[in-house]
Amino acid sequence: MRTRLTAQMTAWGAVGLLVLTACAGDDSQQVEDGSSEDAVQDDSGTDDDQSVRDDSAAEDGADQDDRRAREGEDREHDQPGEEVPSGGSEQVPEDELPGEDVALYYEQGEELGVAGLDPEEAPLEVFDLPLDQDGDVVGELEPLDAVTVTGRQRQDPDDPEAGIWTEVELSDGYGWVDGGLTYFAGTEEVTEDYLDEVPPAEDAQTIAEGVAERAAGEGPDQQHGPEWTLISTPEDHGEDFYRLDVTGLQDDSVAGYRLFVTVAEAGEGFELAEVEQTQLCRRGVTDDGSCA
Structure with a gap:
């Protein structure tokens, strides 16, 4: 009797062991599956973080492009007009x-x-x-x-x-x-070169002309050499600056300058606000935007 009971218990133990083993296997699989799901979630989180970083980098790049575009717009006045002048005739042999x-x-x-x-x-x-x-x-x-x-x-x-x-x-x-023709090179800000040289004045144009006079090196005894010309005032083209050309420099490379002079109100008169300068070149322009 004890032998049969022992045998039954042994059989039941074996069955239980099989059941426990099976359950343990299911639980292990669930754990492994859960780990996989967590890994997927972690990977997803990593992808999201990378996406955020990529979007942020893209926005930074876009901001830089926008700044460059705005800087380019600010300096559209650097070069002469883009339209081809009208007229012409057949080319003569x-x-x-x-x-x-x-x-x-x-x-x-x-x-x-x-x-x-x-x-x-x-x-x-x-x-x-x-x-x-x-x-x-x-x-x-x-x-x-x-x-x-x-x-x-x-x-x-x-x-x-x-x-x-x-x-x-x-x-x-x-x-x-x-x-009457020349190469136009790059433009640079040169305000500091004139702030102490051109004092405030009651008339805005007087300040612009004062910048040109100093750029041309005009003095009371000067009879020959560079001369300046007022090309346009702010009212002429709806701009906020005066445009003046200094030509006749005694240099085999730089023929002169085109100046863009901005004047601001100050008290009861005006003062110099900004000066930008484009080189006028005799022989051409280098890759870095200076006269050859």
Whole structure:
């Protein structure tokens, strides 16, 4: 009897062991599954954190791009106008041009701007042929115009006073101008160079002209050398600055400057607020934005 009971207990123990083993296996699987789910959740959390960091980096990059864009907008006045001036005629073959070819610095396809042109003396006339002030006028350039050059220039070897003429592209063809063009380089702020030199004044334009006078190095005994020209006032184009050109520098690289002078109200008059300066170059512009 004890033997049968022992056998039954042994059998029941074995069954129980199997059941416990099975249950333990299910519990282990659940634990493992739970661990997997936790891992998935952890991974998900990691992905979310990375996503947040990526979004933050993207926003930072966008903010930087916006700042660069705003800086670019602030300096849109740095360069001459972008529209191609109207006019032009058919290009004259080389063997039909008066004078002789002269090679300076202008290469085909380069853009040059008008510099030092007094608005009261504008426009700068564009002729159908070089070295002929009595020829047909095929276009006109204003003080803020820019043109693309063809690379062709002419001079009269027997008449140095005739100047060096440059062929330019207009909207409907080509034409020739007698000087007045230059490369425009990068722009920099130079306010500190003038704050102590240009005192407040009752008239705003007096301050702008004072900056140009000092940039040109004008003195009471100066008869030759650089000269300045008032190109525009704030009212002319709805801007907040005066535009002045200083030309005629005795330098084989820098021909002059275009100045952007901002004036602010101060008391009963005005004072100098900001000066930005663009170099005018004779031979071209380097990759870093300075005169070659």
